[in-house]
Each structure stands twice: as C-alpha cells, then as structure tokens.
Amino acid sequence: MVWWEWTYNPMVLIMRDTVTDLIAFLTVARERSFTKAAAQLGVSQPALSRTIRKLEARLGVRLLTRSTRSVAPTDAGERLIETIGPHFDGIETGLNEIRELSGKPAGSLRITSVEHASTVILAPGVCKLMLDYPDISVEISNDYQLVDIVAQRYDAGIRLGEQVAKDMIGVRVGPDFRMAVVGTPSYFKRRAKPLTPHDLTTHTGINLRLPTSGGLWSWPFAKDGREIRVRAEGHVVCNTLPLMLDFALAGVGLAHVPEDVVQADMEQGRLIRVLDDWCPPVTGYHIYYPSRRQPKPAFRLLLDILRSGV
Template sequence: MDAAQRAKWQWRRQAIPRFAQKTVKLDWICEIGAPMQRPNLAELQSFVTVARERSFTRAAAQLGVSRSALSHSMLALESRLGIRLLSRTTRSVSLTEAGTRLLVAIEPHLTQIDTELSLLTELRDTPAGRVRISATDYVINNVLWPKLAPLARIYPDIELELSVDYGLTDIVEHQYDAGVRTGDQVAKDMIAVLLTGDRRLAVVASPEYLQGRPIPAEPGDLIQHRCLNLRLPTYGSLAPWELEKDGKIVTVRVGGAAVFNSVYPVLQAAIDAVGVGFVPLDLAQPHFDSGTLVPLLPDWWPMLPLYLYYPHRRQTSSAFAAVLDALKAATDEGSA
C-alpha cells in the first residue's frame, strides 16, 4: 500500500463513526484487491436458516442438504464477503456482530420473496406449494393426517410438511404456516380454528400393574403410584396432570417410573405394567375393549380441545387456503 492509499484510509477512519469502520475497511480491501463477488440468493437463504436455527445440523435438515455442504457454503460466503459471520464451536453456532447486522438487514426481504413466490401459485389452475404445520405426533397421526390425506391425493402439487413438536415453538420465527395446540396455549394475536373439542385424556393402568395396589379414588391418590411422565421440551419440566370434574380442576405432579417425550411410549409402558399413564382416550379405548388396560378416575378425565392456529396475513397462499378448508370441512362433518 503506497503513501496515497495510506492517507486515504486514514482520512476515512477519522471521517466515519466507529461502528461503521469494519464496513469501510471491507470497501477498502475490495478497492485494492479483486472486486468482491456478490453472494447469491441461495447462500443468503442458507445463512438465514443457520442463523435462525443456531445449528448446522438442523439447518441442513431443513434445507435438504448435507451438513458438510452447508458448512462449505457458509465458508464460501464468508470468504466472498471478506468477513466472519458465524462463530462455530463443536456444540453451537452463534452470530458475530457482522452476522447479526446482515441477518437483520436481509431476513425480512428474503421472507417477502418467499411469500411472493408462494403467491404466484394463485395463477395456477390448482393449489400448489408447501404448507408447514407444527404439532405433536398424536395430533399428526390422529387428527391432521386423516383429514389431510384426501387433500394430498386430490392436489399432488401441495407439499405437506407435518413436523413433530411437543414444545411451544414460535411458528413465525421458525417459518411454519400453522401449529396445533390446546386452547389455553394459543397466543392471543393468533387466529385459532377448532379442530376437535370432543377428545379426552384418560388415566390408565394394566390389570397386572394394579394387582396388590389400591385403585385410585381421588386425583391425590396418584401420588402413591408409579406414574409415567411426559417431559415438555420448552420448559424442560415434566407435564403436570390436570384433572377436571364438574368444573373443578386439580393439578397433580406425580412421581415417575419412566419419563418420555412422546405419548406413544407412555401408552406402551402402561400396557407393559410399568406404571399409570395419562393418554388420549382414543388411544386407550381399544385396550380398554381388549382388557389390556383398565380406566382409572373416569369422572376426572379432562377435555382436550385442539386448535389450529396461524398468524394474521394480508395474503394467504392457495395451498394453505386449501389445507385450512379441508380441516374446517372435516371438523364440521365430525360435529354434525
């Protein structure tokens, strides 16, 4: 670097605010070296996904690429820009100051591009596009899929992505079109559509487990039993058992014989005589009929109202509108 260039750079350092020095330094590097290649849209979208997920593994799965390919893509982006965007450790990924600035600048625009591309499907004769819904495995298997399978056959251009999630995931932050929760877990600023209001949670145990043990007569009696718990990932705590009778709600925190993060192994452990379970009634009913499970405290079984919820939008894609119509129609038929 000659004297003229040094003088030019020194003047810039004095003339700009401190927070902008890195940006100007990058401009200066590009002046005296090769022209900076602009990043492409795919690289920027990949960066936003990594920044949002804080994980190469989760981001790669969402983007449909290998972790190695995604890592190389991010290194290429940083090399092209001449500045580090991500701080990597063996267990986590975080944003540098430059990465945070880039994310804030481009994420809204990429979201708008995705929305407009999705809305182009309105010009097609049939609905098309991807619809992402977050729900538990029980809801996907027993509520959503039976209603959406006919739609998937009729409209093959609609791509349904049903993601198993027991946490209270922010569907806007993680770019889901909708989620499913019980009524008291839906944020007030969301639109909520009732999917089913006639399901219940049942307390169950096997005859083998109950041999030599007292049958619970009140919710508090469950504390004396080995119970099968469900851990909620959002809070990391065990889900309380909320029982209800004649409008009275009793919350019981029970000791555990085993802890799971899905309702299906809870059901199986109850069948295997490991302990007392708290599961959806429609899953338990076939086992009541066969005698492999026994109903406990039936007067205290609470209702399980499930709602599809989604954010307010100025425009809705044809694919999501078709999914919403299918779920509403199936709900109306079930309540008729």
C-alpha cells in the same frame, strides 16, 4: 440494453450471489443444523459453512453461534431473519399464487404439531391435500414445546385452543376431547385404584418430559370448579404416546393419555380407567398462524380441509 448485457451485469451477479447466500443462512437458522440445511439445499456441509462465513465477512457481523451440538442465530442473525424473512416468504407466496392460476397449486408447508393432533387430525388432512394436489409438499414436526413459529419459519402450528397466543389467528380443527388415566388389571392387583388425584402420589406413573423446561409434565385434573395438578412418580419417562402406551400395557404403571388413544384397549379389557370423574373435556385442537402473514395458497387449501372435518 440487450438481454445478454443485463444478464452479465456485475451488480446483477452480486445480487444473485447475495440472495443465494441469504437463502443458505435462513435455512441453517431454521434447521439449527448445518448438516440438515446442507441436505435440504443439496450442497455439502463444508461448502455451506464456507458460504455462511463469506456472508458474515461481507456483512461484518457474526450471524450464527456454533457449538459441537447446535447452531443458533446471534442477535444480529435474529435481526436479519426478522428483516428479510417476510420478503422471502412473500416471494414464495407470490410464485405459488401464480402457479395456482394454472390450476396446479404447489409449494411447501412446514407445520409444528403434537403427536396426538398429527395422528388424528393433521395426517388425514395432509393425505387428502397431497392426493388432490401432488405438487404440494408438507413437513410436520412433532414437538411438545411451544415453538416460535415466526422465528423458526413455520407456516402454522397445531396446539390446544388454550395454548394459542393472542397475537395469532387460531382456527378450531378438532372437537373437545377427554384425557384418561389407565392401568392394566395386573397393575391394579398390586395397587388399590386411586379415588382422588391425591392418591396418585402412592402410584407409579409413566411420565412425559417437557422439552421447554426439561421437567416432567404434571397431570391436570378438575372437578366441581377445583383444578389441581399431580405428578405420579415413576421410573419410566417417555416423549411419545405410543411408547407410554406400550409401558402401560406392560403393567409398568399408570398413563395419562387422550381417551381415544386407549379406547379400544379399555373396551377389550386390556386397560382399566380410573379417576374418570376428574377428567373433564379439554379444549380441542386449533391450527394457528401469524395474523400479519399472508397465508400461502397451499396452506389455505389445507386449512379448508382441516376445518371441514370439525
């Protein structure tokens, strides 16, 4: 059989179209959005919708549930992701390993992190990686929610060591650090400084909403083997550290944030720290990934960079 006869074999064309449709499905399922997926694939949103409908018709099952606000895999869709996802990951890993032999590592990485870890650990490491290997691309998604990195097709996640699931491989990439409760001098002219966490019930807090439960984060404290969580009620709720810091510096209320975020403001007298003795070190950040998945060459390079900074 000559080359052109194999190329135009109908079965080959069918398989090619099926693979293309499956890639489209995986992208929509990962992004939870036809609009975002279409932008990534370089097609129009209506064309992508038609592709998914044709795939569903061919398979005879509904793969995605659609609403005006979101898209999510059905049970059949989840099963298909679990079945075919690892194979597509393996193909990408294999191609990237071949590229690595040329001395030019390439590929894309998707990492879920939290804002603080991204700023102090991940971003510096990614900058070094991309300067040394310009053919590697990295997508960072900041989210306080503990996401399923396998189902959402992330290569890895970064969270505190205590948050890493036992079925994941976790590697420390940051030292232990402390949290700090801070307020402005003008705030403490209006309110007495709290001496214990229980005193926070009479103070105004700048709070963080948790995406998983929808509730507000309760501030953790520990001293002499005793651990408690307290919520300082307030009128401001944020979802980013810089915004929380802006409100704290404006004298609106107290913020509970990583110590290094407010170190300069404390040293220059813009913020005053309280309850210092109730804020012991917390476990440093770890990068984690599935134990059953072979890490991509690009990820191994990033892992070496992040681990070297500990």
